[in-house]
Amino acid sequence: MMKQTDDNHTNELTDLKFYQQAQFMNIQKSLGEDFAQLREKITMNIGTYNEKTKEDLYNFQHKLQNELNEFQTKLYEKMVQLFDSLTKNVQDNIDKINEKVDIRLNEGFAKTTETFNNILERIGKIDEAQKKIESLSNNIISLQDILTDKKARGTFGEIQLKQILVSVFGENNAKIYELQKKLSNDKVADAILHAPDPIGSICIDSKFPLENYRRMIDRNLSKEEVDLAVKRFKADVRKHIDDIKEKYIIPNETADSAIMFIPAEAVFAEINAHHEDLIIYAQSAKVWIASPTTLMFLLTTVQLILQNIERDKYSAIIHEELNRLGVEFKRYKDRWDKLARNIEQVSEGVKSLHTTSSKIEKRFESIAKVDLDKNKLTYYEDIDDLIEEDENEKSST
Numbered sequence: 001m002m003k004q005t006d007d008n009h010t011n012e013l014t015d016l017k018f019y020q021q022a023q024f025m026n027i028q029k030s031l032g033e034d035f036a037q038l039r040e041k042i043t044m045n046i047g048t049y050n051e052k053t054k055e056d057l058y059n060f061q062h063k064l065q066n067e068l069n070e071f072q073t074k075l076y077e078k079m080v081q082l083f084d085s086l087t088k089n090v091q092d093n094i095d096k097i098n099e100k101v102d103i104r105l106n107e108g109f110a111k112t113t114e115t116f117n118n119i120l121e122r123i124g125k126i127d128e129a130q131k132k133i134e135s136l137s138n139n140i141i142s143l144q145d146i147l148t149d150k151k152a153r154g155t156f157g158e159i160q161l162k163q164i165l166v167s168v169f170g171e172n173n174a175k176i177y178e179l180q181k182k183l184s185n186d187k188v189a190d191a192i193l194h195a196p197d198p199i200g201s202i203c204i205d206s207k208f209p210l211e212n213y214r215r216m217i218d219r220n221l222s223k224e225e226v227d228l229a230v231k232r233f234k235a236d237v238r239k240h241i242d243d244i245k246e247k248y249i250i251p252n253e254t255a256d257s258a259i260m261f262i263p264a265e266a267v268f269a270e271i272n273a274h275h276e277d278l279i280i281y282a283q284s285a286k287v288w289i290a291s292p293t294t295l296m297f298l299l300t301t302v303q304l305i306l307q308n309i310e311r312d313k314y315s316a317i318i319h320e321e322l323n324r325l326g327v328e329f330k331r332y333k334d335r336w337d338k339l340a341r342n343i344e345q346v347s348e349g350v351k352s353l354h355t356t357s358s359k360i361e362k363r364f365e366s367i368a369k370v371d372l373d374k375n376k377l378t379y380y381e382d383i384d385d386l387i388e389e390d391e392n393e394k395s396s397t
Contacts, residue, residue: 126293128167164299165299183253189247190261193302202258211236212236215229245287256286261291262291
């Protein structure tokens with residue numbers, strides 16, 4: 001009986017197993033169908049979403065492209081506007097700069113031209129003086145022989161100095177310069193230049209340290225001999241500077257400086273180029289070293305200053321005379337106005353007298369033409385009655 005029970009249980013379990021398998025199969029089938037439907041639905045939803053996403057993406061991309069295009073257009077317009085404004089500002093600044101540069105250049109050219117013309121004028125005078133100097137040199141039969149003698153060298157320097165002064169200021173112009181001027185200390189300067197105040201009278205003395213200069217440039221001499229010549233040359237120049245300072249700078253009589261004229265450009269150039277200590281020494285002594293060219297330039301400058309002073313003086317005189325003439329003209333105008341009023345009064349009197357005379361004449365003509373009828377005649381006691389009537393008629397009119 002227990003075996004039968006076990007068999008029953010086994011059968012029940014088997015049936016239950018089959019039933020569960022069948023149920024599981026049904027569930028699995030149902031789940032498969034549901035899953036297929038869900039997958040299909042998901043697939044459809046995904047497709048729909050993809051389509052919408054593509055459309056939205058396309059619309060967004062299109063909108064973004066439009067906005068980018070619009071932004072690019074506005075940016076381009078703004079950049080063009082800014083560039084035009086910047087270009088205009090730059091051009092305006094360039095125009096202003098060009099205008100200022102043109103003005104400065106024109107002013108500079110004008111000043112340069114004026115300066116150049118002045119230089120040319122002065123160079124012309126220098127050339128003229130140089131020609132006279134060359135002419136003087138050509139007239140000397142043997143300059144070499146003359147320059148070997150100290151006295152002859154001094155005479156040569158004095159003549160050259162005179163030629164330069166004459167070429168600038170003219171001959172016999174004692175108001176501006178004097179030759180061989182004796183000073184209060186009984187020293188005689190080769191020339192004295194009367195410069196305007198506060199400079200005063202400047203003494204010019206010619207010095208020609210030639211002997212040792214020649215030895216300095218002599219290539220046949222040894223180095224020791226050349227060095228000795230240089231030393232002696234410097235000593236000569238210093239002595240000349242000291243002599244000029246002692247003789248020709250006199251307080252309250254001459255200027256506080258003097259000029260040492262060296263009539264040879266080569267000697268002057270040697271001093272300026274290679275002996276700066278001599279220049280400094282001369283400056284400390286207030287002695288200015290000059291050659292024919294530099295002296296010519298200095299004298300030309302003094303001449304221009306004197307001309308300006310003279311012109312200013314005449315300008316002051318003309319201004320004073322114009323003021324006086326203005327006073328006289330005012331007096332003349334007052335007298336003329338008074339005379340015009342008197343003439344006008346006389347003219348009025350003459351006109352009145354002429355009117356009265358005409359009336360008297362008419363009265364006489366009337367009397368001559370009519371009969372002596374007392375009833376028709378107007379009787380006047382005297383001429384005053386006639387004049388009184390004439391005055392009354394004038395006042396009534």
